[in-house]
Amino acid sequence: MSLFHATVRVTPRPGLLDPEGKAIHHALESLGYDGVGEVRVGKAITLEVEAASRDEALARVDEMCRKLLANPVTEDYRIELSEEEGGTP
């Protein structure tokens, strides 16, 4: 088994109103930052996952995203995965 570090990035789906992102955009404007386009706010969830292979780790995290970590009605997710150096063979 190897230990994998997964980062799940959950973001509001395109086109969906993101009032939090809008509020931050206004704040950036009032600070004088011109030329800032759309601001979207999501969340990053980091997980440690033990699995026999990279594929298995990815499949498990993907399942977690579909069941719990993201709401498919309103959110998209992206998984980044890295294997810990020196994992037990």
Place this chain on the structure above:
Amino acid sequence: MSVKLRVAVVTFPGSNCDHDCYRAFRLLDGVEPEFRWHREAELDGVDAVVLPGGFSYGDYLRAGSIARFSPIMESVVRFAREGGPVLGICNGFQILCEAGLLPGALLRNNGLRFRSHDVHIRVENPGTPFTSRYEPHQVLRVPIAHGEGNYHAAPEVLAELEGAGRIVFRYCTPDGTLSEAANPNGSAHHIAGIVNEAGNVLGMMPHPERAVEPVLGSSDGAPLFESLLDHLAAAAPHAGELTT
């Protein structure tokens, strides 16, 4: 002794309207509300289930997303799929959406603020088990208290809700007019409450249980609970009758 209808009020860690719901039923005859802890696995033959408002699990991750996996929810989902009446109020509505018993999702209010005040809602469908004591387009004054009540669903889902009369309540002005100003959270189509396809699962953001007696400032929510009891009594003809 009389056989009373039994209504389960589910308490999750963070529920804070469970006692209000309990009391709303206590004010009525012929029904026995009971608190059920979310860790319990079985509903044990109750006639209806209420998922009350609050902040289950601190609204962590997404409102309702963790409560939806509480042990009792498996029984609630089964009960609902078998046609049992389930009422989800505020956080309960969010839990029903997360559990897939109702379509769509509740997003952050469009004004970003937590809104806690009375609103007016219009009864769009008096033909549900929860609204039979209301008149079509009757306007009710009931409180809201939520930060995430902005109902969102895909356009085809909204079309289905509209076409099938599944939008039960809409936010409106005191005289029953729909307007953006009267929509406290940006909900699509002014939606304040919807039912599932079979009509036995109602989710709503406003709190009818906080408007059931004059001392609360409004009694407009009481007929919702009375409607539910009418429905249950009709479904279980022996309930409420005298037996020895």
